[in-house]
Amino acid sequence: MTIVLGAVAYDAKVVPIWEGFGRAFERAGIAFDTVWFSNYERQVDALLSGAVNVAWHSPLAWVQTRRLAESRGRRARAIAMRDTDRDLRTAILVRSDSPIMNLEDLRDRRIAVGAVDSPQATLIPLLDLAERGLEPGRDSRVRTFDVLVGKHGDHIGGERDAARALMAGEVDVACVLDSNQLLFSREGTLPAGSTRMLHAVGPYDHCNFTVVDEGLGNVERVFVETLLAMDIADPEVGPLMEMEGLRRWLPARTSGYALIERAVDRFGSRWAP
């Protein structure tokens, strides 16, 4: 059985990353190919139709696949994830000199979020505010920064634009992934001391490899074992792991998707006022 992986090409670097991992699978005796998608929705369909037999999925694509599969009497499974996919948080930032001191002060304020379909920068933080009684769109004005829609916020350009809008005073609050806040401060988008974290949402989990039904059959075990054995010190795969933002692969867990599940219940797959 050939493994046909679906991956969304949210950035040019994605192609050499998966082609490099593909060579590692070939070395382990697994026939491997990749199909590139421009958006996760098409990738979800392809996984369910069998055009690909495993998909590197965003958390939202995982939820979409799970729900569609179950509605058809089928079953989706997550089989592996990155160490860095676990326990993420979203930082809700205000400028240091902002009069906003607590969530109640957000009423009628302008909130900058990421792409309409970004779990980390839009759906999950807006869910958190809604569950605390601040219905976005009604109790506050939401401004989305859609750099690449369909890519579920994988491209961090939207979050960076939201951070810039915060610094420029165009919005009162910005929602960014915790590690992106550190990145934005290092690159100067958010100068040190210029912002204050009003609130943190999470933890929640991010991407995973998703399969449906029988999945990868008899090669699934070798596929997962090959992933888990990858070593950041290995000169062949180490640089690819660095580019993909992980230090080691872990078995998947689905306990970290409760927030995105509730966000989809509440808003659907895209935030729309």
Next chain:
Amino acid sequence: MREGAPSPLDLGSLGFDQGAHILVERALAACAELVVVSSRPEFTVQASAWCRVRGHGAESLGNGSMRIRARALTQRAERAGSVRRPEAHAPSRWGLAARGALVEETGVGFRFAIEDRDAVWTDDAARLYAQAAAAQWDPETAIPWNAPMSHPDQVEDAVVQVMTYLIENEIAALYVPTRFLPEIHPHFREVVQVLAIQAADEARHIEVFTRRASLRRGELGLSTRGGQMSLKTLFEEPDFALSAFLLSTLGEGSFLHLLRFLEANAPDPVTAAVCRLAAVDEARHVAFGLSHLRAQAERDPGLRPRMAAAVHRRFDALRETAGLNELVFDALVLLAAGSFEPEAIARGWQRVADLQVEMDDGRRHRLVRLGFEPAEAVELAGLHTRNFM
């Protein structure tokens, strides 16, 4: 806290968006696990995000404190030799890393054609580089560009023709060794530095000869097929040692005599100055070529026969060409003559003949220094291109 554990690291109000990680990494270098405390409200969120990205373990202990466990050090790395002296062989996997650096195993895949010390090295390289760095001169101030000139127009034409010839030869002297630069493993840093500063020298020569040529003329002289054919054979030599032998030892060595001749017979102070300064630089280039080729010839008995074969090959390739541009030859005679009086021309002619004998003697002398037998040195010196470079 457990007994024997280090006391907690207090970050005060320093955030991870302000460099707090520097203190944490420093503490983790001394112990595998530590408790970090902070007065920042966002401490836990920031520290968790930083630990996740860095691969460290993180556990919140509440009240602005956190236990951090250093990730296992798994990166394979090796020392790229010693900063003081190069290794006999520099593997490609060290890539562009500084000599003596700790290099992660990356598989980035640089390739250098010259990875063996014996192929390029001389212990004189560092000294010659330092000398060159100290001897750099500013063309603007080192040359009396506004000095008065009173020589006749035809003498100026001769100067322009000689400068035209010098410029194309300096371009060859810039391009030929520079082509080898990215082929030499950067581990042999001093050699790379010598070649780089040599390129800067040639760039300056091209500038000052061009400036001198255009002081009184809007157009330059003639570039001949024979001259360019001769330089092309230098371009086509693919071996670093043989290229250095033909260019530095034989070509630039001959040029040293030519530049000193031009300084002595210059009709004006500007021509004298540009030739004098260029000769000082060229002497260093010759010294480097001689030094590394001597070292290499001592270790590799096959090098001398290869050098001899290269001279023969080049001679054969240039057999049908005209050699030195006739206009350049005549210009040298006129400059040495100083006037169009028949006796003066005869004197100039003799001086140019003497110059060629001096050049030949110089080549022979340098060949002997490279270990050639005197008889072979005489033969090879005589086969050198009549175009001088």
